Amino acid sequence: MLEIRGLVKRYPGAAEPALKGIDLTVAPGEFVAVLGRSGAGKSTLIRCINRLVEPTAGTITWNGQPITGLHPRELLRVRCGIGMIFQNFNLIPRLDVLTNVIVGRMCTLALWRSLLGVFPPKLIEEAMAALERVGIAHLAHRRVEELSGGQQQRVAIARVLMQKPKMILGDEPVSSLDPVTARAILDFLKELNETAGITMILNLHDVALAKAYATRIVGLARGMIVYDGPPEGVTDDVLAEIYPLDAVGV
Numbered sequence: 001m002l003e004i005r006g007l008v009k010r011y012p013g014a015a016e017p018a019l020k021g022i023d024l025t026v027a028p029g030e031f032v033a034v035l036g037r038s039g040a041g042k043s044t045l046i047r048c049i050n051r052l053v054e055p056t057a058g059t060i061t062w063n064g065q066p067i068t069g070l071h072p073r074e075l076l077r078v079r080c081g082i083g084m085i086f087q088n089f090n091l092i093p094r095l096d097v098l099t100n101v102i103v104g105r106m107c108t109l110a111l112w113r114s115l116l117g118v119f120p121p122k123l124i125e126e127a128m129a130a131l132e133r134v135g136i137a138h139l140a141h142r143r144v145e146e147l148s149g150g151q152q153q154r155v156a157i158a159r160v161l162m163q164k165p166k167m168i169l170g171d172e173p174v175s176s177l178d179p180v181t182a183r184a185i186l187d188f189l190k191e192l193n194e195t196a197g198i199t200m201i202l203n204l205h206d207v208a209l210a211k212a213y214a215t216r217i218v219g220l221a222r223g224m225i226v227y228d229g230p231p232e233g234v235t236d237d238v239l240a241e242i243y244p245l246d247a248v249g250v
């Protein structure tokens with residue numbers, strides 16, 4: 001269970017807060033899509049959850065553990081159970097696919113092993129199994145920079161699977177992919193959600209995709225939640241609230 005209470009983020013020098021007191025509870029196994037205009041605060045919200053962005057005020061609790069206020073070492077341990085995927089994949093382009101996937105285990109793997117590329121055989125087996133699961137085991141020894149965007153996002157998902165996550169956060173995970181590849185990636189995330197019970201919270205730009213895949217839509221406008229409910233409830237009136245014409249970031 002993820003519980004966010006009174007979350008405020010004010011970036012230094014900004015005229016107004018990016019998040020203005022968000023309250024949100026997400027139950028295990030939910031598939032949440034966060035919608036909103038550019039600048040509405042979607043990335044800030046997603047990144048505050050695992051403290052890639054430091055909240056200014058409020059509390060975030062994950063399965064009873066406070067994320068806000070944790071010491072960096074404890075934070076690392078909690079973060080291990082929360083996978084994150086990004087629009088630009090955040091891989092190491094010059095390294096091969098397998099090594100990139102193994103890096104997902106950095107939470108528990110000694111740094112020297114990673115730097116030297118000395119990995120226990122069991123870990124290599126696990127990474128290969130993760131690549132198999134995302135359908136690209138045959139690319140294990142290719143350099144990441146040689147792969148297409150869709151293949152790179154699959155590597156990123158395999159890397160996240162190495163964390164055995166209970167929740168995956170996605171900061172516009174399909175925004176840089178063509179529509180067919182975007183659906184293939186979302187199909188896979190949906191399968192993980194349904195078969196492994198992994199909670200999903202994804203920022204999406206595409207309303208049709210959000211309605212097709214999510215079980216719950218959270219609409220943000222100007223740092224506030226203006227809609228929180230099922231995809232069927234996202235009517236034209238609701239869309240007008242989520243995407244106001246006078247919002248910043250035009």
Ligand SMILES: Nc1ncnc2c1ncn2[C@@H]1O[C@H](COP(=O)(O)OP(=O)(O)OP(=O)(O)O)[C@@H](O)[C@H]1O
Binds near residue numbers: 011012014038044045
């Ligand atoms: N590092 C930062 N420093 C200062 N202001 C920031 C920073 N990151 C975001 N902001 C501001 O916070 C507000 C929310 O930004 P955020 O990136 O969370 O929005 P978003 O909804 O994810 O937008 P987009 O869809 O364009 O990514 C915006 O006004 C943005 O300019």
